[in-house]
Amino acid sequence: MPAAGSAVRLWVPSGFQKELFAQRVAAQRSAEQQRLVSMLGPVSESYMRRLADTDRSLTRQVRELLLLVREYGPDAVAAAVAQAHAAGAFDADYIANLLRQQRMRRDVQPPLRFQNPQLNELATDPLSLADYDSFILRSK
Numbered sequence: 001m002p003a004a005g006s007a008v009r010l011w012v013p014s015g016f017q018k019e020l021f022a023q024r025v026a027a028q029r030s031a032e033q034q035r036l037v038s039m040l041g042p043v044s045e046s047y048m049r050r051l052a053d054t055d056r057s058l059t060r061q062v063r064e065l066l067l068l069v070r071e072y073g074p075d076a077v078a079a080a081v082a083q084a085h086a087a088g089a090f091d092a093d094y095i096a097n098l099l100r101q102q103r104m105r106r107d108v109q110p111p112l113r114f115q116n117p118q119l120n121e122l123a124t125d126p127l128s129l130a131d132y133d134s135f136i137l138r139s140k
Contacts, residue, residue: 032059032062032063032066033048033058033062035066036048036062036065036066036069039069039074039077039078040065040069040074040077040078040081041078043078043081043082043085044065044078044081046085047081047084047085047090048062050085050090051090051091053090054090054091056090056091060092061091061092064092064093064096065077065081065092065095068080068092068095068096068099071099072099072103076099076102077095077099080095080098080099080102081095083098084098
């Protein structure tokens with residue numbers, strides 16, 4: 001009988017050890033996926049199903065999405081996932097690109113000023129292509 005406090009080691013056949021290890025890895029992957037879905041909501045579950053149908057590594061994709069959640073927050077990533085899902089783009093890199101674009105601030109450029117003040121006062125009508133369309137359609 002082993003002494004109190006000592007660990008008991010059982011002999012396990014090597015093939016069974018490999019199977020147990022594979023199940024443990026799969027369980028960890030499943031836990032990461034569940035964590036991601038719980039943070040991002042139901043749209044991410046549908047997104048993950050479609051992502052699993054691609055040739056990309058689901059494990060890598062999930063880990064990258066979790067990193068994006070850490071960097072951008074769950075609300076921003078959930079919105080980007082919904083946008084990617086609607087576009088049919090199933091890739092964490094696509095979502096990262098969406099998030100980077102949203103984070104970039106775009107300053108409004110001032111209007112162009114000419115040296116001649118009369119040119120600065122010109123008002124142009126918005127161009128209507130309806131006349132061109134009717135001409136092209138009539139000639140066909």
